[in-house]
Amino acid sequence: MPKISAATVAEHRAQQRAALIQAAVDVLVEQGAAAVTPAAVGARAGLARSSFYQYFPSAAALLAAIVEEAFTTADTATTQALADIHEPAQRLDAFIRTELHLAAQGAHRPAKALMQADLPPECLARVHELHHRHYAPLQAAITAMTGEASELTGQLVGGTVQAAMTAIEHGADPTRVADRALALLHHGLTESATDRPPA
Known part of the structure; x- marks a missing residue:
């Protein structure tokens, strides 16, 4: 043995x-x-x-x-971060700060590599499914803040989060990046809600 x-x-x-x-x-x-x-x-x-x-x-x-485990750490961390938070703007803050904290730890490296890899079709489909599920709480917070379920708005917020992650991966201070990203997002989402025509 x-x-x-x-x-x-x-x-x-x-x-x-x-x-x-x-x-x-x-x-x-x-x-x-x-x-x-x-x-x-x-x-x-x-x-x-x-x-x-x-x-x-x-x-x-x-x-x-790897596909399954790549999202486990992030899912667990965001679930814990959001557990006792119910106000949409605060949930957005907690989700994004947690994501950026994980980026600073290098926890997103596997998922990022998987998203860019030439995977078998079934693995790639699972990556996209898990990615969508992971970001569902963020999309829900955006919808609650703006009053509309806009896929474009979600994509733009996601792009800001990805840019913030990249900045952190290149050595930027995570707290400063999070503060700046959230300031931009709160301003943009508030303007979006204000500009939306009445139903």
Whole structure:
């Protein structure tokens, strides 16, 4: 029986699986989806290629696992941040500040790489589904603030958030970026609600 580095076999297997996923994320971010192969990921994780197949039947299965886990941290963080907040403008603030905090930690690297990768169609469809679900609370806050469910407004807000993430990834101060982005968004969304013709 191979030597284990955890208290139980189950914990050991969980650690090995996590190591493979982290190694795959690193390969994905650095080299793209095509480079995520059992041999490359096993080598990056310090495991034999045969060990890879004890956890994933194929590279496609590993990519599918990355897709699911890429959004788990962000979903958990935003759910916790919004748990006790009900006013739409405050929910928008909390969601965006949480997103930018995660960006500062590098938590969005896998999802960003997945969105840009040449993934199998089923994986790409799942990425877009999870991305849409993750941003649903933000879209709901925008709708409540403006009084209309505008896809364009949501896209423009999303573009501002993405630009803020990029600034943070390039070394800008997360708090300053968040403050500036939110000031712009509150002004724009307030103007949008004011300019909307009466029903």
